[in-house]
Amino acid sequence: MPSLSDWRAGAQAITAAHGARFADFPAQPAPAPTSDDPVYRAALAACSQLGFIGIDAECLAQAWMRQSQRLGAFDATLWPCNPQDFGVQARAERAGFPACPQRLGLYAVLPDAAWVGRMARAGVPTVQLRFKHEDPAAIAREVRAAVAAVQGTQALLFINDHWRDAMAAGAYGVHLGQEDLDALAPEELAQLRASGLRLGVSTHGYAEMLRADAVAPSYIALGAVFPTTLKKMATVPQGVARLGGYVQLMQGYPLVAIGGIGAAQFPEILATGVGSIAVVRALVQAPHPEQAAAALLQHMQG
Structure with missing residues (x-):
């Protein structure tokens, strides 16, 4: 050379x-x-x-x-984006978590089971319960309620953080942040993988994407793309230029863009090739959430 x-x-x-x-x-x-x-x-x-x-x-x-x-x-x-140069392996060649749809579409992150049911009935294809509470019994009840709330709809339900409750309630999947993933003991990770739950993992840059790839999750979330006030972030907003590079590198996975994304940003986010966009405020703070969901679903279709 x-x-x-x-x-x-x-x-x-x-x-x-x-x-x-x-x-x-x-x-x-x-x-x-x-x-x-x-x-x-x-x-x-x-x-x-x-x-x-x-x-x-x-x-x-x-x-x-x-x-x-x-x-x-x-x-x-030539900006590096070839998986082999980063050591990213093809998911099909490894014993990873169960597959989920390559394009998860509009992905609503919601504060409680009532919101989960409401957005599932509005036609949102992927929903996540992000229920913040200190009482384990309250958490278990809310997870069970969320699982019941999506019955009779086509929505796929992920539970944020509470993976044992998600297993017990029969949820479709669980979503973990990097710290939650790192906190799992090897036997806990094996238990989670054996449960049949799909696993989504949050990432905020190259090192975290490689950490997520090591466990071969069902999907990878990329963010925060834009500034967000809903969660204290340890990293700066990644922006659309970085997002584009991340999508090229991790295209073997279903990918979810998240963080401060509203309807106006959908075209440039979708142009990166990402197959799903997660929203929080665009739904839960909308004056008419069902109408907002319908509009965002239209935006997802381009």
């Missing part, structure tokens, strides 16, 4: 080629390099300058190095 003689020149070439796409992101401190490979060093510095946090800059730098090795040349214009 032709060598990159000056990694600093390579870093400048990468930032020049991609700076416009990521102009909204402030530069981040570059992490300590773990390799002396000049392509790796160039990409690590450039991706940090383009606003990627350390763990994501490291993922990109490793992928850029592998991409250059695979292609036999360094190309500053």
Whole structure:
């Protein structure tokens, strides 16, 4: 492979080629390099300058190095998006979680079972119960009520966080954040996989996508795309440019875009190729939620 003689020149070439796409992101401190490979060093510095946090800059730098090795040349214009350069494996070749539809469509994240039933009857194809409560008995009751609320509809019901209650109640699936996923002991993860529940996992960048891929979930959520006031986020909004790269990389999974998305943003989100858009405020804060659901369903159809 032709060598990159000056990694600093390579870093400048990468930032020049991609700076416009990521102009909204402030530069981040570059992490300590773990390799002396000049392509790796160039990409690590450039991706940090383009606003990627350390763990994501490291993922990109490793992928850029592998991409250059695979292609036999360094190309500053070619943003890494090939799964093999990141170590992402085909789901079909692994014993992962059960499959769900590749395009989950409009995905409503809802605060209680009454809302779940209301949006399921309005024709929303995928619903999630995100019930926040400290009382385990109240949580179990609400999960059972949500499962009952979707009976007689076509809606697929995911339960946020409470996977044991989801198993007991017979929900379609469960959705876990990164911290919840990391907190599972190996035997708990095996129990969850054996239950037949579908698993969705939240991600907020390259490192978290690779962490999710390691367990081969049923779908991967990508966000937060835009600013949201509903949940305190540890990462900045990812934006549509980053979302597009994530969709290219993880296209073997059903993908859900989430975070601050309203009807006006649907066209640019769908243009990335993502098969589902999750909404919260666009439904639960709408003056007429059923009408809002009908309008969003129309937007999903393009």
